[in-house]
Amino acid sequence: MSAALSVLHGVFGYPAFRGPQEAIVDHVIAGGDALVLMPTGGGKSLCYQVPAIVRQQQGRGVTIVVSPLIALMHDQVGALHEAGVDAAFLNSTLDWEQTQDVELRLQTGAITLLYAAPERLTTPRFLGLLDDLYQQGHLSLFAIDEAHCVSQWGHDFRPEYRALSILHERYAGVPRIALTATADALTRADIIERLRLEEAQLFISSFDRPNxxxxxxxxxxxxxxxxxxxxxxxxxxxxxxxxxxxxxxxxxxxxxxxxxxxxxxxxxxxxxxxxxxxxxxxxxxxxxxxxxxxxxxxxxxxxxxxxxxxxxxxxxxxxxxxxxxxxxxxxxxxxxxxxxxxxxxxxxxxxxxxxxxxxxxxxxxxxxxxxxxxxxxxxxxxxxxxxxxxxxxxxxxxxxxxxxxxxEVWDATDCARKLLSTIYRVHQSSGIGFGTGHIMDVLRGKKTEKVEQFGHDKISTFGIGAEFTEPQLRAVLRQLLATGAVGLHKVLLESGHSFDTLCLTDASRTVLRGEVPVRLRASTAAASGRDRKRRSPAGTLPAAAANLGQDAQVRFINLKAWRAEVAREHGLPAYVIFHDATLAAIAQLQPRTLADLQGISGMGAKKLEAYGADVLRVCGG
The missing domain is CATH 3.40.50.300 (P-loop containing nucleotide triphosphate hydrolases)
Incomplete structure (x- = not known):
């Protein structure tokens, strides 16, 4: 068994790597840089946690994990502790004495993974710690989580991530792995450029979440x-x-x-x-x-x-x-x-x-x-x-x-042309633009006070869309706005307030000429779930236990109650102790001995030692 698989089994309790995890882990353990795109729930954290543990066992020192959120650091460090891994974080929740303790443990090689925010990592004090570790050959790996934050094109841009280019410049030879769940081609290119990952191997998992x-x-x-x-x-x-x-x-x-x-x-x-x-x-x-x-x-x-x-x-x-x-x-x-x-x-x-x-x-x-x-x-x-x-x-x-x-799909091309023509005629008639409601009133032939005030009941397009309902017109307008065939023009009032008016764009011409068909769904407002049965009220079993037999469901409920007590004592979310799927597997197996628990997904060696006897007691074994 490889060192990576040994860690996966013994520490985390998983039987095998999923998808590209093994290739990523092997690449990083060997000292290669990597950019990993893997969907949420795909197991990104294992892609750096397993190499961190293996490289620490090889005497290469500590892994630094760049994480953007304090709450995430706390939960991940707590989960690692539950698995028997020496991990810590440095953030603003620690007092001075606690901070010094972490720094001392870092310097003495007692920490396998250290989590820190990008803002802290680039401070002179933290860089001094890293310099010392680097000179001693005890700086093993940098893991940059939520790497899309480095890109101006990403949806969670954080300027502090830009400074992480210093890792490549200052600590040559220390491998880096950047990970994110979402990045299109533009964002990927930005991540590679900003983090200096031009030589990194790119690992892209399927983005599909079939569940x-x-x-x-x-x-x-x-x-x-x-x-x-x-x-x-x-x-x-x-x-x-x-x-x-x-x-x-x-x-x-x-x-x-x-x-x-x-x-x-x-x-x-x-x-x-x-x-x-x-x-x-x-x-x-x-x-x-x-x-x-x-x-x-x-x-x-x-x-x-x-x-x-x-x-x-x-x-x-x-x-x-x-x-x-x-x-x-x-x-x-x-x-x-x-x-x-x-x-x-x-x-x-x-x-x-x-x-x-x-x-x-x-x-x-x-x-x-x-x-x-x-x-x-x-x-x-x-x-x-x-x-x-x-x-x-x-x-x-x-x-x-x-x-x-x-x-159901209907051909809305004629409706779209009439809508665009009305926007044009109204603007031509008055020299100013008008909003959605007024345009639809003119198109449908409604003689409102405002329509008569501006004389729009006299223009050629008044009432030419009377056969269309308001929801239909809104749907057409929504698509025309979405495709850029209708634009918005802001009008600023003397009061300081403003409102949007509709206007034509260069893209309007092809629709007006009938060169671009407009096809729309008849309605999307119907309630979802027509193919699903009404769910049971609150208090039903989680999905992981839905297919258990009656006796196994009782064991599952008892295990959940026990897990909740342990989680409260440890100040952690319940899933950090065991996932529902692990409890369901235990309940299904009805274990009698500690040996029966070995091999259950999520039951690593440390958790077996810490909780095995209690699990057997709860299951009646």
């Missing part, structure tokens, strides 16, 4: 739609719901609580202690729904998140993929649900246009937004579109909303 079902619905009343989705399909489950604004987070969390759902808010405007308390509850308790801005989620390792919802559209596919990827890390069935509407397109376009960035950068952002809009408007397989964005070819999945319930 996640993607559903995008037309936004009508997002709150009601979300409530219906949770109550029908995920009652009692842990989930994350993303909102664009802090105010929306707090309002939606309160609404969910009123509906009897255990929900908590999370955004950067909350006091730090409240954010930490809410995050701890989400990680440590079952069935919590976190309603959050994008400030929440990076590095969250909770395996049993059963759904991720979006009531507002993200900025790009990378953000969408990263956020939805927090569902179903345990490999069991999970949902990615999003409500999407015209205002989402308007808001995202406005944020890009009003950005102080240069025009070239804005064009890059618009391209990324267009890809996400294309995914939202798609009438074919969502997964095929999503994977194609990351350069991966695939076949229709049979497990997204479009595959399960192919939408």
């Amino acid at each position: 996640i079902r993607y559903t995008i619905v037309e936004k009508k009343d997002a709150t009601t739609q979300l409530l219906r989705f949770i109550e029908r399909e995920h009652a009692g489950d842990a989930g994350v719901v993303y909102c664009q604004s802090r105010k929306r987070v707090e309002e939606l969390a309160a609404t969910l609580v009123e509906a009897g759902i255990a929900a908590l808010p999370y955004h950067a405007g909350l006091p730090a202690d409240v954010r930490q308390q809410n995050q701890n509850r989400f990680l440590r308790e079952e069935g919590i729904v976190m309603v959050a801005t994008i400030a929440f989620g990076m590095g969250i390792d909770k395996p049993d998140v059963r759904f991720v919802g979006h009531v507002d559209m993200p900025k790009n596919i990378e953000g969408y993929y990263q956020e939805t990827g927090r569902a179903g890390r345990d490999g069991l069935a999970a949902d990615a649900w999003m409500a999407y509407g015209l205002q989402d397109v308007v808001n995202q376009r406005r944020m890009i246009d009003e950005s102080p960035a240069g025009e070239e950068f804005k064009q890059g952002l618009r391209g990324k937004l267009d890809a996400l809009l294309g995914l939202a408007e798609a009438t074919d397989c969502r997964r095929v579109r999503l994977l194609a964005y990351f350069g991966e070819a695939s076949e229709p999945c049979g497990n997204c909303d479009n595959c399960l319930h192919p939408p």
Whole structure:
């Protein structure tokens, strides 16, 4: 058995590497640099933790892990301690005495993995520690987690990551592994350039998460739609719901609580202690729904998140993929649900246009937004579109909303031409632009006070779209905005307020001439889950134990109760002690001896020694 496999079995309790893990681990152990793209839940941490342990056993010293979040450091170090690995972190939660203790252990070779934020790593004091280790030959490996943060094109750009180029310049010969779950070709190139990884071997796993079902619905009343989705399909489950604004987070969390759902808010405007308390509850308790801005989620390792919802559209596919990827890390069935509407397109376009960035950068952002809009408007397989964005070819999945319930499609080309003509005639008539509501009133022939005031009931396009419903017109306008065939022009009022008006663009011409067909789904607003049975109320067994027999389910429930006590004593999330899948395997096996527990996935040597007797007692062995 190789040293890497020995560590995988003995320390982490896993029978075999998954996918490209073994090739990555062997490459890094041999001293090679690597850039690893692996989806959330794919086992990225093992790709540097196993080499760190093996290289430390070979006398090469400590591995430095660059991690962007304090909470993530705490949980990962706690999990390593549970597995019997000497690990530590240096961050602002430590007092001076604790910091000195960690530094002393680092200098004496007592630490295998040390976690630190990029801001700390580049301080003179920390670099002095690294210099000493380097000169002694005791600096083994640098692991840069969430590496997309280094790129201006990434969805979580952090300027502090740019300074990590110093690792290549200052510590030549020390291998580096950079890891991320999401990076398109542009972001990958930026990571390679910024971190000086030109000689690194690139490992790209499949981006497919087959256990996640993607559903995008037309936004009508997002709150009601979300409530219906949770109550029908995920009652009692842990989930994350993303909102664009802090105010929306707090309002939606309160609404969910009123509906009897255990929900908590999370955004950067909350006091730090409240954010930490809410995050701890989400990680440590079952069935919590976190309603959050994008400030929440990076590095969250909770395996049993059963759904991720979006009531507002993200900025790009990378953000969408990263956020939805927090569902179903345990490999069991999970949902990615999003409500999407015209205002989402308007808001995202406005944020890009009003950005102080240069025009070239804005064009890059618009391209990324267009890809996400294309995914939202798609009438074919969502997964095929999503994977194609990351350069991966695939076949229709049979497990997204479009595959399960192919939408009815109608030819909206005539409607689009009439809509564009009305925007043109209204502007030509008055010399100014108008917003969505007014254009639709003119098109449908509604004689409102405003329509008559400007004389728009006299123009040639008044009423030529009377056969189209308002939802149909909104859907057409949404796609025209998404494809750039309609633009937005901001009008600033004397009061300081502003509003958006619709205008034609260069791309309008081909639609007006009928050269570009416009085909739309008839409706996407129907409730999802038509193919699923209504789920049982809160309190049912987790998905990992759903197929156990009655006696095994009793053992599973008892094991969960015991695990919760241990987790509370250790101040860790329950899944750090054992995942649900490990408990289910134990319950199914009904072990009688410690030997029976050997070989169960997730039962490493240290955990067998620490918990084996208690597990047998709980199982009645």
